[in-house]
């Protein structure tokens with residue numbers, strides 16, 4: 001016998017006696033499980049029953065009657081039994097059935113309403129924080145240690161480089177080393193140790209991974225007319241790292257649960273969670289504010305390093321004009337006229353400094369990476 | 378799952394005998410010692426999101442542990458974090474218990490554990506938080522308490538008033554309302570304002586003889602505050 005109800009009464013345990021309730025034509029039959037004697041059963045006609053709703057959530061059907069051995073109370077939960085009972089019950093019971101059902105509906109409706117309201121307010125608050133100030137993202141990002149960021153970036157970086165033709169030495173590597181050195185000398189307190197790699201590819205691109213891992217493609221170096229122009233892109237990329245833009249993007253795209261996980265304690269899961277959700281570091285697009293920030297701080301960094309900042313602006317402008325070739329850098333760094341204008345205005349506001357030229361000859365650097373003389377059509 | 382309470386009283390342990398291949402659920406961190414035939418798996422009850430939401434919403438441990446007698450029969454010794462009694466209940470498949478989140482110690486694999494949202498006023502005032510565990514199914518359930526466990530038996534429509542921070546578990550055939558404690562009730566140290574639950578039978582209510590919040594507040598007064 002599999003019990004489907006609990007019966008309460010004076011001689012039963014306080015937790016209720018498990019029993020099997022069956023709906024018959026004229027009433028209910030209640031079978032009690034018993035180890036010692038044969039199964040005891042009790043039949044009650046519908047006419048002597050009263051029904052109501054009860055239990056913790058008012059979702060149980062409470063059936064009461066006066067038995068030979070005293071008051072009996074039955075708690076029914078099984079929906080099949082309740083349905084059968086309702087169908088078989090005579091008219092005088094159906095009124096109390098409707099009342100009980102109405103009470104359950106009311107309780108459920110009320111709690112749904114209240115929870116809906118609470119949920120709505122909560123969601124609105126969270127979304128408000130989320131979209132307006134990105135406060136949660138900032139808090140989350142600030143809690144991620146730099147070592148984590150480096151681990152994250154480095155694994156993606158090594159993975160990427162293993163499929164590429166890396167330039168180990170030569171004038172191009174030396175030139176980028178000099179640029180990096182000039183700029184990082186201006187940020188002595190930075191926790192990042194920048195690593196810049198030149199990759200042989202005609203793609204016009206450069207990118208920085210979280211933690212300070214920078215890749216510059218020879219395609220971009222071929223397009224540049226001076227070392228200062230490449231330095232402009234490099235400075236922009238370094239500042240994406242310094243401002244932790246990649247991390248902000250990751251946290252944002254991983255969603256609120258991750259943010260919560262990071263803010264409230266568990267940082268361990270981030271790398272695993274990224275893998276699980278398939279977040280691609282290379283396809284992360286920066287937001288417009290982040291681009292502006294990287295532009296402006298990039299410009300200031302060039303200025304401090306005494307590298308002519310106008311190279312950055314002319315290169316950005318030239319990249320945005322020409323749409324031929326594979327200008328990959330633009331797909332992750334959307335360029336607009338307004339962006340260049342803003343930089344020009346910013347540059348004009350900065351105090352004038354006399355730039356110090358690089359020690360290398362840019363044309364020789366370009367020649368070393370196999371650049372043909374650019375023929376302007 | 379056969380279980381026996383060792384050292385009943387303030388510092389008990391429970392010994393659980395597992396047949397070969399048998400699993401049980403336990404609160405993570407409850408394991409004290411076990412036979413080498415037993416493997417411990419951290420299982421996320423209700424899937425990843427379920428476990429995650431439980432962690433954030435109930436503050437409960439992220440994982441339940443599953444103890445599995447993979448390499449033959451064996452036994453495990455389990456103990457709760459706080460000093461207090463352990464009680465073993467046999468669920469018969471019809472009875473269901475609501476258990477406040479720290480009350481669960483272990484259970485047979487056949488019992489079902491769900492996180493359940495309470496009504497708003499119960500959640501706000503009840504002291505057990507918005508989420509409690511609803512435990513149903515058939516098999517052994519082991520609960521633990523802070524202090525001694527006392528069982529209150531309620532007949533149909535019989536009422537009883539309990540300070541909410543002393544609640545451990547109660548059957549789902551009971552119902553209750555939250556009421557503001559009238560003066561005379563021990564106001565909790567932390568809130569300064571006590572709430573009580575007016576339970577109505579039929580069913581069982583298990584309460585603990587000590588209040589964790591008040592105990593914490595009492596301890597705190599002896600801890601030197603660094604300026």
Ligand SMILES: [Zn+2]
Pocket residue numbers: 236240286291294332333
């Ligand atoms: Zn950018």
